[in-house]
Structures are given as structure tokens and as C-alpha cells.
Amino acid sequence: MTYLFNQPSAFASELIEGFVAANADKVRQVSGGVVRSTRSQPGTVAVVIGGGSGHYPAFAGLVGQGLAHGAAMGNLFASPSAQQIYNVARAAENGAGVLLTFGNYAGDVLHFGQACERLKAEGIPCEIVTVTDDISSARPEEIEKRRGVAGDLTVFKVASAAAEAGLSLDEVTAMARQANARTRSLGVAFSGCTLPGAEQPLFEVAKGTMALGMGIHGEPGISDTEVPRADALAELFVERLLQELPPGVTEAKGQRCAVILNGLGSVKYEELFVVYRRIAQLLQEHGIEAVEPDVGEFVTSFNMAGASLTLMWLDADLETYWRAPCNTPAYRKGSVIKAEPLSAAEREVVVQEDIPPASDAAKRSARCVLALLETVAQTINDNAQELGRIDAVAGDGDHGIGMARGANGAVEKAREVARRDAGAGTLLCRAADAWADKAGGTSGALWGVALNALGTALGDELAPDAERVALGVTHAREGIMHFGKAKPGDxxxxxxLVPFSDTLNQQVAQGASLVDAWLAAAAVAQQSAQDTAQLLPKMGRARPLAEKSLGTPDAGAISLALIVEAVGKLLQSNQGGAA
Structure with a gap:
């Protein structure tokens, strides 16, 4: 369990505040995360890493000289929003572009991708490298689907050292991809992690057993086995990793490897050293030389009991950058020349938010949209526990919590901009950004995309009508399928969303009012959500445990159906008011 916290909802923000206070000589806080508080070499690439909180030392603890320039930090186990990532990247940028690198999780891919597009649109060169080191999360032929675990560190370290050496953005990106291509990891868990305020862990491991192939967000393993002795665990790690040599490595003998034995939160360092004793013996027996091995906690899963082994198969360049000096709050190598601290003025980051002008009709419509968002938030809050239960069948159980954070954040932002006389379009777009920011994760990103599409369609000039709303839903559908890569049947x-959009547009095209069209589409949405119980997941964290979800509907499908139903009821009770 988690012993020390105030309000669970404030845990992530308070931990960042305390972390910065304890490490002000190396990092400073910006909106969305942390960046270096020391001066970086002008004209060099900035490496920005990130993901959800709860993985310390990843991600904030890896910011500093020789390693990352900034870290975007979301809520516990939730992706940072595109806005957070953008804020961190802008604060870290040194004049030669930005490399965004992170573990391969759907929410992170969406949000970092959106931030990358925004940076490029503003003339800042930007590239992305996702870390895909976890061999348990997909077969070799689907390596692009693998998630990033402790191999994050090898990729971050190589990329950052290459940037520190003055390489171009293309060269830094190539080195990061090379590091990722030659990194493999495997992890196990002996117990789940329990987030602040939660009464139960995100998943359970039966007493005396071990989950093989766990993920760092509390995802269950892909199989269970008896807990072995330390030597047997070392042998399992090494045997499995040596079964899959990366491209360019034809045999293990004679190779040099960066080695990371990583604790996931509750396994003691002394236990890890017992395991590493046997790992070192096995590597030597196979003719592999461990280069500057690391044993400890580097990418954790809050307070999960577990461990993972990572091997990065080195070439000359990778070894140079792996061994290069660095100095961060949580990870140090060699000796660096102390960097000059930034001045007080340079540490200040000013963010201004202007509200564009709107017509009186759009301002009146904004109040209606606010009422709809309040209804959405209430609906989600009322159903958060059940949504979490459904999500826990084959996922990590945080869908209800994340949706509640997003919806409540959207309402808070909508109320703020409504007081500043925003139009309906601006109100919905700002609420969309807040939803993605507060919720994090895949659903946060997708709801941000959806509400932005609706807000853009509504605009700040005219009162919404059925055609404009239907068009906005169509754009939301297109955006979600583009960014999320999911299709019907996944x-x-x-x-x-697809049958809801189809029905809504068909009804509007036939002359139905917005209220009638929406109610008809909402009824289709309800049935479609229940029908997902007979599908096997092909996307996201539930995919490795697909069979477990058969017979249970998808949590994201259910939450969408609940929302459109609630919106329809409010529209019906205020006939004509929102249309």
C-alpha cells in the first residue's frame, strides 16, 4: 500500500514540487514537467523524455547534464498531455531541434505525436523515437507493438550523450533508434502496485507465484509460474533474452553489452545483487562482457514488487555514448564539468492565454456547451468505479479514474473561459486540452482529439445547428481513428463512435432535428457498446490478455455510450436550447 500522501488527486503535482525543491541545482519546474536548471550548449539538440509519474527515477530523475534536457510528466501511470509535452520541449529547446523519446504506449504515442506536430508547425525541427524493448509484449515479427520498460534508460542515455556531443538532430535520432533496435528486456512481478488512496492493488499475483512479462503501468504478466530461487530467476532472464539476438548480432559470444538489472519498486537492492551475482556468471559463461552494468531502480512501477533485466548489445558508437559522463538527480556516470546555472530571469516561464472574440450567439451557446460538459462529468463520476472494474478485466483498471480526471478538468477549464466570454468553439477546444491534460493516457488523448474537432466545427460565430454538430462528430471520428489507429472490430x-456518427449523420441528412438525431444515434451507441463484449481487443494494454476480456465490453466503448446518452437526455430536456 501507499502510506504517505495528502490528497490522492494532488499526489503527482506534489511529488514534482518536492523533487524540484530537493534538486534545484539540476532541474527546474515548468508547466508539464521539469527541465534542466543549468545552461546547455547553444545550438545542440534537446532530448525530451517523459511518460506518467510513478516510475521514478524515470522520468524526472534522468534530467541533467549528459542525459535528458527535459521530462514531461503526466499523472500516475497516465501519459502527459500534448500541451505538457509541448511546454517542456519549448523550455528545453536549444536551437537545433528536439528529439522526443518515450515508451511505446498508446497514450504517449498520441500525445507526443501531437506535440511533435505542433513544434514542427512553429518551425522547430522535431523527431520521435519510441522505445520497444519488452520482449514479452509482442512477437519479434510485431516488434513495433512492443512496449518500453527499463530499456528506456539505454535509449535516453545514448540519445542524450549524442546530443551533448554536438550531433545533428538526424544523427541523434539515428543513434536513439540504433540503441532501441539493440535493446531487449524481460520483467517479472511478485505483487501488484497500489496507488495513493486505492484500497486494492491494480492487479493481484497469487501467493507463491510470479507474473512473467509484466508492464511498468501495473499491467499483469502474460503467464504465471512459481517464484523461483534467485539463481533460477537469473537463468530465466538470461536464457530468454539470449533467445532473441537483435539484428546485426549473429552470436552472443564475444559481444559487449550494457546490462541493467532493474528493481520495480519494492524489491530490495540486496536481493537484486543476489540475482545479479548469477547473471554476471551466466554472461561470462556465454562469452559476453558486461560494460558498466547498473543494478538498482531505474524505471519502476510505483511500489510493485518485481524486477527486470535489460541488455543493450553494443557497437563502438553505442558504447561511447553509454559510457559518456552524466550528472542527474538519480543517475550519474564519470565526471562532468559543472554547467553554469541559469539566472533567475531565465528560469521564469511566462504563459499567456488569450480568448479570441466571439459573437453573442456563440457566447450564449458556450453556456449550453458548459452545461453539457457538466452533465458529462457527473455521468462519468457516477460510473467511474464500474468503468474501472470493466477495465481491470484485461487492462490496468484506471479507465474510470482517468475519465473522471479528464471530465472534471474539462469542466473546470470550461467554467474559467466561460467567465471570460469565450464562444462555444473556444470553450470546447480549451476544455479538450484540459481533458487530455488531466486525464492522460490513451482515452485522454482521444477525448482531447474528439472535443477539439467538435469545438473547431462549432466555431465562435454562429449558434450550433444539427449539420455543424454532425460534421464535428464526423471530424472527431476521423481524428480518433487517425491518431489512435483503431478500426471497427478492434x-x-x-x-x-463509428455507428454513432453514421446514425447521427443519416438522421440529420433526412431532416431530423439535432435532439431527435442525437437520441437515435445514442440508442445505437448503447447497443454497440454492449456488442463489444464479444470482441477480442487488438489495441492497447488489453491486447496481450485478449482472452480474459471475452464476455466483457470495452470500458472506453461503455464510457462513450454513457456520455452520448447523458448528452441526449439533457438536449431532450432543453428542447432547442442547445441547438
Whole structure:
């Protein structure tokens, strides 16, 4: 369990505040995360890493000289929003572009991708490298689907050292991709992690057993086995990793490897050293030389009991950058020349938010949109526990919590901009950004995309009508399918959104009012959500445990159906008011 916290909802923000206070000589806080508080070499690439909180030392603890220039930090186990990532990247940028690198999780891919597009649109060169080191999360022929675990560190370290050496953005990106291509990891868990305020862990491991192939967000393993002795665990790690040599490595003998034995939160360092004793013996027996091995906690899963082994198969360049000096709050190598601290003025980051002008009709419509968002938030809050239960069947159980954070954040932002006389379009777009920011994760990103599409369609000039709303829903559907890559049949919210959009547009095209069209589409959405129970997931964290979800509907599909139903009821009770 988690012993020390104030309000669970404030845990992530308070931990960042305390971390910065303890490490002000190396990092400073910006909106969305942390960046270096020391001066970086002008004209060099900035490496920005990130993901959800709860993985310390990843991600904030890896910011500093010789390693990352900034870290975007979301809520516990939730991706940072595109806005957070953008803020961190802008604060870290040194004049030669930005490399965004992170573990391969759907929410992170969406949000970092959106931030990358925004940076490029503003003339800042930007590239992305996702870390895909976990061999348990997909077969070798689907390596692009693998998630990033402790191999994050090898990729971050190589990329950052290359940037520190003055390489161009293309060269830094190539080195990061090379590091990722030659990194493999495997992990196990002996117990789940329990987040602040939660009464139960995100998943359970039966007493005396071990989950093989766990993920760092509390995802269950892909199989269970008896807990072995330390030597047997070392042998399992090494045997499995040596079964899959990366491209360019034809045999293990004679190779040099960066080695990371990583604790996931509750396994003691002394236990890790017992395991590493046997790992070192096995590597030597196979003719592999461990180069500057690391044993400890580097990418954790809050307070999960577990461990993972990572091997990065080195070439000359990778070894140079792996061994290069660095100095961060949580990770140090060699000796660096102390960097000059930034001045007080340079540490200040000013963010201004202007509200564009709107017509009186759009301002009146904004109040209606606010009422709809309040209804959405209430609906999600009322159903958060059940959504979490459904999500826990084959996922990590945080869908209800994340949706509640997003919806409540959207309402808070909508109320703020409504007081500043925003139009309906601006109100919905700002609420969309807040939803993605507060919720994090895949659903946060997708709901941000959806609400932005609706807000853009509504605009700040005219009162919404049925045609404009239907068009906005169509754009939301297109955006979600583009960014999320899901299609009907994948057991996601798309299985509800597509029939809802089709029905809404058909009804509007036939002359139905917005209220009638929406109610008809909402009824289709309800049935479509229930129908997902018979599908097997092909996307996201539930995919490795697909069979467990058969018979249970998708949590994202259910939450979408609940929302459109609640909106329809409010529209019906205020006939004509929102249309």
C-alpha cells in the first residue's frame, strides 16, 4: 500500500514540487514537467523524455547534464498531455531541434505525436523515437507493438550523450533508434502496485507465484509460474533474452553489452545483487562482457514488487555514448564539468492565454456547451468505479479514474473561459486540452482529439445547428481513428463512435432535428457498446490478455455510450436550447 500522501488527486503535482525543491541545482519546474536548471550548449539538440509519474527515477530523475534536457510528466501511470509535452520541449529547446523519446504506449504515442506536430508547425525541427524493448509484449515479427520498460534508460542515455556531443538532430535520432533496435528486456512481478488512496492493488499475483512479462503501468504478466530461487530467476532472464539476438548480432559470444538489472519498486537492492551475482556468471559463461552494468531502480512501477533485466548489445558508437559522463538527480556516470546555472530571469516561464472574440450567439451557446460538459462529468463520476472494474478485466483498471480526471478538468477549464466570454468553439477546444491534460493516457488523448474537432466545427460565430454538430462528430471520428489507429472490430471506443456518427449523420441528412438525431444515434451507441463484449481487443494494454476480456465490453466503448446518452437526455430536456 501507499502510506504517505495528502490528497490522492494532488499526489503527482506534489511529488514534482518536492523533487524540484530537493534538486534545484539540476532541474527546474515548468508547466508539464521539469527541465534542466543549468545552461546547455547553444545550438545542440534537446532530448525530451517523459511518460506518467510513478516510475521514478524515470522520468524526472534522468534530467541533467549528459542525459535528458527535459521530462514531461503526466499523472500516475497516465501519459502527459500534448500541451505538457509541448511546454517542456519549448523550455528545453536549444536551437537545433528536439528529439522526443518515450515508451511505446498508446497514450504517449498520441500525445507526443501531437506535440511533435505542433513544434514542427512553429518551425522547430522535431523527431520521435519510441522505445520497444519488452520482449514479452509482442512477437519479434510485431516488434513495433512492443512496449518500453527499463530499456528506456539505454535509449535516453545514448540519445542524450549524442546530443551533448554536438550531433545533428538526424544523427541523434539515428543513434536513439540504433540503441532501441539493440535493446531487449524481460520483467517479472511478485505483487501488484497500489496507488495513493486505492484500497486494492491494480492487479493481484497469487501467493507463491510470479507474473512473467509484466508492464511498468501495473499491467499483469502474460503467464504465471512459481517464484523461483534467485539463481533460477537469473537463468530465466538470461536464457530468454539470449533467445532473441537483435539484428546485426549473429552470436552472443564475444559481444559487449550494457546490462541493467532493474528493481520495480519494492524489491530490495540486496536481493537484486543476489540475482545479479548469477547473471554476471551466466554472461561470462556465454562469452559476453558486461560494460558498466547498473543494478538498482531505474524505471519502476510505483511500489510493485518485481524486477527486470535489460541488455543493450553494443557497437563502438553505442558504447561511447553509454559510457559518456552524466550528472542527474538519480543517475550519474564519470565526471562532468559543472554547467553554469541559469539566472533567475531565465528560469521564469511566462504563459499567456488569450480568448479570441466571439459573437453573442456563440457566447450564449458556450453556456449550453458548459452545461453539457457538466452533465458529462457527473455521468462519468457516477460510473467511474464500474468503468474501472470493466477495465481491470484485461487492462490496468484506471479507465474510470482517468475519465473522471479528464471530465472534471474539462469542466473546470470550461467554467474559467466561460467567465471570460469565450464562444462555444473556444470553450470546447480549451476544455479538450484540459481533458487530455488531466486525464492522460490513451482515452485522454482521444477525448482531447474528439472535443477539439467538435469545438473547431462549432466555431465562435454562429449558434450550433444539427449539420455543424454532425460534421464535428464526423471530424472527431476521423481524428480518433487517425491518431489512435483503431478500426471497427478492434474492441475500442471506435466500435461505438463509428455507428454513432453514421446514425447521427443519416438522421440529420433526412431532416431530423439535432435532439431527435442525437437520441437515435445514442440508442445505437448503447447497443454497440454492449456488442463489444464479444470482441477480442487488438489495441492497447488489453491486447496481450485478449482472452480474459471475452464476455466483457470495452470500458472506453461503455464510457462513450454513457456520455452520448447523458448528452441526449439533457438536449431532450432543453428542447432547442442547445441547438
Amino acid at each position: 474492441k475500442t471506443m471506435v466500435d461505438v
